[in-house]
Amino acid sequence: MNRSLQFSSPIYKHILGWAIFITYEVTFVRLSVGHSGPLLNYFCYYTLNIALFYFNAYALLASAQRRRLPYLAIILLMLLELLVYLVLKYLMDGWLASAPDPLSYIRNLLVPNLYRGILFVGYSTLYWSVISAIIYQRKAYETERARLVTLKEKAELEKNLAESVNAYLQQQINPHFLFNTLTFIHNTYYKYSREASRCVMLLSDITRFSFEDVGSKGKTLLAKEIEQIYNFIELNKIRFDHELCLRVEIKGEFEKQEIIPLILITLTENIFKYGYLKNKSAPARLSIDLNEAGELHFESWNLKKHEPANRRIRAIGIRNTIKRLEYSYPDRYILDIRNEPDSYQLNLKICL
Known part of the structure; x- marks a missing residue:
């Protein structure tokens, strides 16, 4: 029938x-x-x-x-x-x-x-x-x-793509980080010429990476992103006269994996922009781990500065990050944020 x-x-x-x-x-x-x-x-x-x-x-x-x-x-x-x-x-x-x-x-x-x-x-x-x-x-x-x-899904996809691209462009140059660092270099250049020179080199590498063209998939080598995180941490240690209370643990084979650029750097930057990093009894923590299955785990924890006005800026950065993750890794990432009154914890898992 x-x-x-x-x-x-x-x-x-x-x-x-x-x-x-x-x-x-x-x-x-x-x-x-x-x-x-x-x-x-x-x-x-x-x-x-x-x-x-x-x-x-x-x-x-x-x-x-x-x-x-x-x-x-x-x-x-x-x-x-x-x-x-x-x-x-x-x-x-x-x-x-x-x-x-x-x-x-x-x-x-x-x-x-x-x-x-x-x-x-x-x-x-x-x-x-x-x-x-x-x-x-x-x-x-x-x-x-x-x-x-x-047609609706296509329109939403194009909208998400536009928002993702816009978020990426917003994250390519972070005036807050760039101008604060340049001000530091200007103020300390004559006192610490070697450190100032090192800062200029690190800043140059990070800036070059932020402008670096990505492939057709919109991704870069994970090893390059990790390298810039090391540069970013070193730059901030010099910037704050090596008085940062921060524990860093990065492990994994990053050479063969790719990731959309500036995601991990943006999340790392939040620690320095909004975290209180001078408490030796409660140091900030940054952990990045890549297992053999290609699952990337980013975790950060830090005490918070008492600056409520800055929370709105943090929210913009997180929203942009979520848009880019949603577009590039739909159903392949988990983002968990615990925004407590005195502390901030972020856990991100991505299946690359």
């Missing part, structure tokens, strides 16, 4: 429809003739007619639609179907009552029985046409709905 042409409504509605139709016909005959035939006759004849109805709809027409038969072939099949119906009707007449001889049957009952068969075939064809039209409309609706959903 063609799956595209199934009962369009629950079976009880079909039963109710036939009950109403049969009641109408039986009542009409009773009022017209004045008497009714045996119950067995009604049961057998209506069973044959209903079978013709559903056979024509769900076997003949559905099969013709599936095989795309020409109209002439469908008409011939319907004629054959009516011929079988007439033979069965003749045999049923002989079983339920004394069958007339063939000539008398053809003269008196052939036309009424043929009319009856054509009537039910017509009902069936109309039913099948309506159901087919409904199914076609549903398919057209579902197709259009799927197209609109695809």
Whole structure:
């Protein structure tokens, strides 16, 4: 049976429809003739007619639609179907009552029985046409709905891409970090020429990395990102006169993996921008680990500076980071942030 042409409504509605139709016909005959035939006759004849109805709809027409038969072939099949119906009707007449001889049957009952068969075939064809039209409309609706959903997803993807690119551009140059570092170099250049020179070199490497072109996938080698994190930490140690209370643990084989640039650096930068790093009893922690399965785990913890006004700036950086992660690693990352009153902890897991 063609799956595209199934009962369009629950079976009880079909039963109710036939009950109403049969009641109408039986009542009409009773009022017209004045008497009714045996119950067995009604049961057998209506069973044959209903079978013709559903056979024509769900076997003949559905099969013709599936095989795309020409109209002439469908008409011939319907004629054959009516011929079988007439033979069965003749045999049923002989079983339920004394069958007339063939000539008398053809003269008196052939036309009424043929009319009856054509009537039910017509009902069936109309039913099948309506159901087919409904199914076609549903398919057209579902197709259009799927197209609109695809367009919506495409628009959202393009929006996320634009937001990701914008977030990346915002993170390429961080004025807060850059200008503070340049101010430090200016103020300490004459006192610590070697350290100032080292700062300039580290700053140059970090800046160059932030402007470095990425490949078609928008990613850079993880080893380069880790190298700049080391540079960033060293630069800030010099900047704060080596008085930073920070524990760093970085381990893993980073040479063969890639990552979208500036993600880890941005998260590392947050420690220095918003963390209180002078408490020796509660030093800040930075841990980066890459296992053999390609899962990268970034974890940081630090006490917070009491500067509520800066929290809004931190939120912007985190939102940009989330946008970029969502675009580049959908369903492949977990970001957990615990923003306590006095401390800040961030855990990021990415399946590279």
